[in-house]
Amino acid sequence: MRFEVVVKAACGNGRARIGHIYPVIGGVPTETPALILTTRKGLPTFISPDLLSTLPSPDSCLLHVSPMHFLEIPSTTTVARIGGVRRMVGLQGNYLFFASPRDSIECLPSSESSNKFGPSFETPCGRHLVKPAKYVEMVSALNPDVWVSLADEVPAWVLAKRNRTSVYRTVKWLDECIALNPKNEMMLLGAIVGGSSIEERKRCAKEVSLRNVSGFWIGGFGYGEGIEERPALLDAIMENLPDDKMRQISGFELPEILEGIASGIDLFDSKYIYHLTVGGFALVFPLNGVNEYEDEVDSQTCDFGSDGTKINLRATIYRKDTSSIVDNCECYTCQNHTRAYINHLINTHEMLAQILLEIHNTHHYLGFFCSIRDAIKRGEFNIFYKKFLQGRRNLFSTPMQFSAACN
Known part of the structure; x- marks a missing residue:
């Protein structure tokens, strides 16, 4: 597997860029x-x-896995076998x-539970201290x-001394991970x-960029x-990283991902989709991200929790709504089921x-990323952003539209 920047940061895009992730053995690269x-x-x-294959490919082929999920069953020993x-x-x-x-x-x-031996994590099976040797295993x-x-991720309110310590520990653990790395083919x-x-962000970025790594993971947000x-924090990091390596960040949702892309970040996690799904929300915003917001307000934002980008399908107003979540959406959900049916299932x-x-939220969010990449290729990402x-500001600055739509 390798990463390559194919559209570099340019005027009209800020630091936003297009890259290709190539699988180890042939296959279609992921943009x-x-x-x-x-x-x-x-x-x-x-x-x-079986339904994972219905999502857009290869956009849906990047999957995150946490080793912390394997602290109990199945054990990593079983997975290795x-x-x-x-x-x-x-x-x-x-994939x-x-x-x-x-x-x-x-x-x-x-x-607060991390120490010089390793970071501590709250996991489904309790709090665990993970040392580099165990982690690499x-x-x-x-x-x-x-x-x-x-x-060693720390919250924003810690003292300067704790911040310096977190950087020292993170760089130290990186050196240990590099020394223990058993499979050089893994990036x-x-x-x-x-x-x-x-x-401290600058110092950490400079130190890590001196190591033999294939890219960077930006934590603490x-x-x-x-x-x-x-x-300012993102600028401090990006100014001290090489341009030819992969950059991943955790903790960004919508619209924060646009800020991250504008800073030159390549990969984002999908916790936003999880929280939407568990809450009963469905994404409905236009995939080009810019048009017809006002039209969406009148028909879709009178239920509690909606904001023009999503609708709350738990709300009673969808109990008899026989339309799909989003017109012309090609996802499995919209092609086969209605808002009323999903409302029934939720309740x-x-x-x-x-x-x-x-399925719908993932499909829609992946489509949004596709629109972002198209804007970067046209040199219009800043306009898109x-x-x-x-x-979104126009929606929140006209609250009367919400009450009017509900009456």
């Missing part, structure tokens, strides 16, 4: 910016393997697995295509931390930093509701 689908032990939370996570879940072809401890849903870092058993070194992404400190702080607590919602944000 970036792209979405890495969050999984539980190798498969998406609600989508079964099977031949790795790919063979365990039965996915072949263009690529990205392994990192944090999955932004269940396995979250616990900075787990990664080796899973045999992913890409893996991330351990990181290693060096973790970058530093909390809300611009200086989504832990209390202010929205106004993010651009009767049927698991099929989450399956159908995750500004119009998307303006469309």
Whole structure:
């Protein structure tokens, strides 16, 4: 597997760029910016393997797996005997697995319990301290295509001394992971931390970029930093990274991903899809991201929790709505089921509701990333970004439209 930048940052795009991720053995390359689908032990939370193939390919072929999910059953020893996570879940072809401890849903870092020996994580089976040797052993058993070194992620409110310590530990653990790396064919992404400190972010980026890594994983976002702080923090990191290597970030949702893409990030996690699905929401915004927001408001935002990008299918107004979630959507859900049916499934607590919602939300979100890449290729990403944000601002600045639509 290898990564290559094919459309470099240019005027009209800021730092946004297009890259290709090539599988090890032939296959169609996956374009970036792209979405890495969050999984539980190798498969998406609600989508079964047979329905996974209905999603756009190769855009849906990047899968995240957390070694922390294998602390109990099945053990990494069992997975190693099977031949790795790919063979365990039965996915072949263009699917690529990205392994990192944090999955932004269940396995979250616990900075107060981390120490010099390793980071601590809150997992479904309790809090665990993970040392580099054990972590590399787990990664080796899973045999992913890409893996991330351990990181000491800290919230934004920690003191400067704790921030410096987190950078020191992260770089130290990276060196240990490199020394212990048993399979050189797996791409290693060096973790970058530093909390809300611009200086520590710079220092960590410089140190990690000096190591023999295939790319970078940017952590520590989504832990209390202010929205106004993010651009400066991202700039501090990107200015100190080489342009030819892969960049992945965790903790960004919509519309934060646009800010990340504008900064030059290539890969994002899909925790946003998970939270939408569990909450009963469906994405409905135009895939070009800029048109017809006002039209969407009148018909779709009078239910609680909707904001013009999504609708709450739990709401009673969809009880007799026989239309598809999004007109002309080609996903399995929209082609076969109605809003009324999904509303029924949600309110009767049927698991099929989450399956159908995750299929639609994933399909829609992948389509949005495709539109973003098209805008970058045209040299119009900055325009795309500004119009998307303006469309959302227009929605929230006209609250009377919501009440009018409900009456």
